[in-house]
Amino acid sequence: MAKHTYVYVTYIVTTPEKVWEALTDRAVSASYWERENISDWKVGSRWEHRLPGKAPDVVGDVLEADPPRRLVTTWEPPEGRPERSDPTRSNRCTFEIEDVGGKVKLTVTHTDLADQDFQNISAGWPAVLSNLKTLLETGRTVPNPFNAVANHPKA
């Protein structure tokens, strides 16, 4: 099955340090992403992506960490899930944070994606990045950021 690569770019009026904090701080990530990113962000450490108080939805390793410029992690199904044993369900995500004249260019490159994982992330990333931009520029977040992309609005 073909593996996909996706590249998402957003420009945010903020500093690289604020973007780094938003990606790596447990409370800040939960505020715009719904899920917390948890790790000590050292190369070789594990990271987890989970709803507060729940079991993780994504786990992986920190491959590169160069604050506040570059973060590379693997994304894998957590232990206990049947897809854990399927190596095609592991993929890699790179965050690049560049200061471009008072704005930050955040590039998210998600590679080695199987078809079904692309389906999942392609709806998610634009919502996550839009909400991150709103948070850093206005201090507010959009309630239920994933509703705009969900096919099943709650009745």
Place this chain on the structure above:
Amino acid sequence: MTDDMDLVFKALADPSRRLLLDRLFAEEGQTLGALADGLAMTRQAVSQHLALLEAANLVATVKRGREKLHYLNPVPIHEAHARWIAKFERPRLDALAALKQSLEGEDDG
């Protein structure tokens, strides 16, 4: 950020540029040559359209050796959707979804 949104809508206002976005949606990571292939446009015209799409941040590029690969970047489209469509349509879409669920007797559309 009004200027950014102006660039997005201007970029989307041209059918050739929308076609290029459709082609990038169908297959990610194409070169200029691959994108121009089979289109009734000169390579130079495609290159100019891509430059406008990139300026509007609707297309992201990645250099790989001497090649420049183009990716559809849906983040600004999502922002336009959230600002100009979802806000107005949400209550009506919710009502339609509720109607569909009650008629079809499904818990999860």
